Amino acid sequence: MIYFEDCTVGAETLFGHYDVTRDEVLEFARKYDPQPFHLSDEAAAKTHFGRLAASGWHTCAMTMAVIARHVVDTEQAGLGSPGIDELRWLRPVYPGDRLTVRGKVVESIPSRSKPTIGVIRSENTVTNQDDVPVMRFTSIVMMLRRPEAA
Template sequence: MSDAGGPLYFEDLEPGSKQSFGSYKVTREEVIEFASKYDPQPFHLSDEAAKQTYFGRLSASGWHTGSMVMRMLVDNMENNRQAGLGSPGIDELRWLKPVYPGDTLRVETEIVDKTPSKSRPDMGSFRSRLTVFNQDDVAVMTMKSIGLIRRRPTDD
């Protein structure tokens, strides 16, 4: 674990460790606002259009779901400080089930592995598996991500 009150460093990460956090209420207004700006497909904008599709009713864009998850991740990082350095990306993203207005989302993560940097001795990377659940504990999204994190400073 990190020093009392200090940030979490590379050395503190334990493969297999899990975390559960977040609670994000999906609203109709936000679904339509996001879709209008970034993913204006009819089933994200109109109840009538959505009734004619697989979704059956107005549903959030997958990209919107990812954005809601990012908000929960950042909120969690503020509550659980870490010496994070961003991310070079994700390896896999899956939208498993539709997300609807009225759903409440939460996140579970598991650290899969970690690797010290060969070129930057002051940092390392870690891979994590993330699952997003709705209020019925149904998985709606999965993602495999890569994070960059500082190594614990040493006193020379």
Template sequence: MEFFEDIVAGQKSRFGSRRVTREEVIEFASRYDPQPFHIDDEAAAATHFKRLCASGWHTCALTMAMFVEEMKARGHQGLGSPGVDELRWLKPVYPGDVLSCELEVLDTRRSRSRPERGIVRHRLTTYNQNGEAVMHFTANGMVAVRGD
């Protein structure tokens, strides 16, 4: 089990591997971000993307799925998040890309109002198969402290 006390600033970890498929790009975008360059090959070809690309929100969802899998594997006692402070889509994600993640712990602090929780500020970066960063966000996660 991993608790707040086990997490230190500067800690980095790499994890995940998700192949992005054309079908899921179109399915996700059709439901949640139906812009032409996410759902139509011909329309996408006429844009600066030059071809069908994933919605940034789809990239976020894929990243979150990999992050949750990693937390489960570590026995991480996560308690949710009060939010994301910064989100940047750096490069398009295309069908066929294979995504992976890097988590860097920026700082940690014990919650003043909820002493049974710690706050971990982290940066999560998503990379494609070429090692290029395609997205990153900075967020605060709430983590259970080890019981006394």
């Protein structure tokens, strides 16, 4: 199990990858962000995107899928998140892109009021297959502290 104490400032994590598909871009856009440049090649061609582009919110959802799988696979003592800071969409994400998600711990704060919990702040970067950053954000995650030895 990975606890709060295991997440030291400066530690870097490769969370994994996500392959963006046209069908998912269209499905997400129809349900949650039905702007023309997320739904139509023709409409997108008339914009600065130049072609069908994923919603920024879809990029967030794909990123969360990668992070959540990593958290489950590595059995982390995570307790959820009160939010994120400084979310920035830097470049468009297109069908056919391969996203890679990485994080770096920048702050580790033990709770004063709840001694069994700590908060980790991480700077996270999502890049495409050309290693070009497409999204950045700072995550705030609550984690259990390591139980004292019996």
